[in-house]
Amino acid sequence: MSTGxxxxxxxxxxxxxxxxxxxxxxxxxxxDLRIVEETGSTNADVVAAARDGAPEGLVIAAERQSAxxxxxxxxxxxxxxxxxxxxxxxxxxxxxxxxxxxxxLAGVALAESVRRVARIDAYLKWPNDLLLRGDRxxxxxxxxxxxxxxxxxxxxxxxxxxxxxPRPDATSLALGGAANADRDPxxxxxxxxxADWYTRFTxxxxxxxxxxxxxxxxxxxxxxxxxxxxxxxxxxxxxxLAADIDGDGRLQVTDRFGAVHAVAAxxxxxARLAGH
Numbered sequence: 001m002s003t004g005x006x007x008x009x010x011x012x013x014x015x016x017x018x019x020x021x022x023x024x025x026x027x028x029x030x031x032d033l034r035i036v037e038e039t040g041s042t043n044a045d046v047v048a049a050a051r052d053g054a055p056e057g058l059v060i061a062a063e064r065q066s067a068x069x070x071x072x073x074x075x076x077x078x079x080x081x082x083x084x085x086x087x088x089x090x091x092x093x094x095x096x097x098x099x100x101x102x103x104x105l106a107g108v109a110l111a112e113s114v115r116r117v118a119r120i121d122a123y124l125k126w127p128n129d130l131l132l133r134g135d136r137x138x139x140x141x142x143x144x145x146x147x148x149x150x151x152x153x154x155x156x157x158x159x160x161x162x163x164x165x166p167r168p169d170a171t172s173l174a175l176g177g178a179a180n181a182d183r184d185p186x187x188x189x190x191x192x193x194x195a196d197w198y199t200r201f202t203x204x205x206x207x208x209x210x211x212x213x214x215x216x217x218x219x220x221x222x223x224x225x226x227x228x229x230x231x232x233x234x235x236x237x238x239x240x241l242a243a244d245i246d247g248d249g250r251l252q253v254t255d256r257f258g259a260v261h262a263v264a265a266x267x268x269x270x271a272r273l274a275g276h
């Protein structure tokens with residue numbers, strides 16, 4: 001495995017024993033946490049575990065993925081130990097109509113943890129990309145169904161340099177000026193926030209309003225109030241003002257004629273702000 005320009009000291013490994021002591025505790029939500037040196041895809045690993053009957057609360061994180069995927073089957077690549085690449089297993093007892101909120105819930109947990117630990121202004125692009133200043137992407141979330149379970153995969157660029165970024169509009173916490181780019185506290189904060197929000201959300205029967213999730217998502221969402229172009233799954237596009245997130249987690253877009261469209265899926269492009 002190539003170390004590139006960074007030594008093991010510059011990009012230290014995640015400390016499985018320390019993380020397990022902090023997160024896999026009696027009465028806690030997380031039931032197992034595994035750090036692997038390399039795998040094809042943590043999502044594929046957790047999907048396989050779900051099909052084998054693994055309980056809710058499993059976490060698998062990889063120091064390197066060789067076949068990581070993002071939304072719309074895009075590749076998610078990162079040098080070894082330069083980011084957080086993990087997947088978690090959830091078994092929500094919720095109506096199917098509420099499951100679409102789970103990746104948005106993960107986005108809230110991700111934004112909260114990055115702001116708290118890295119002390120950097122991160123915000124969400126609907127539905128679940130994490131952006132830094134200039135609309136540069138530093139993280140993404142992928143949700144997959146697996147025999148009644150839900151697997152949430154999260155990829156966060158932490159210490160990537162400019163020449164290591166996978167695409168021109170990407171960035172990392174270090175490049176964005178993070179005050180703290182230590183992956184251990186980032187992972188702990190992320191998993192604690194994710195468990196807190198998931199417990200609250202499922203405790204309210206998946207109601208995004210009663211649990212506070214809808215308002216919290218809107219608080220962290222940088223898409224609302226922006227002019228957007230949405231590339232729709234069927235191949236068409238929609239342009240307008242992103243006005244709100246409805247109770248089903250859909251993006252409300254007002255077109256130039258004043259008609260409101262509820263977008264359940266699509267690739268959003270923010271219009272450029274003045275000065276960018």
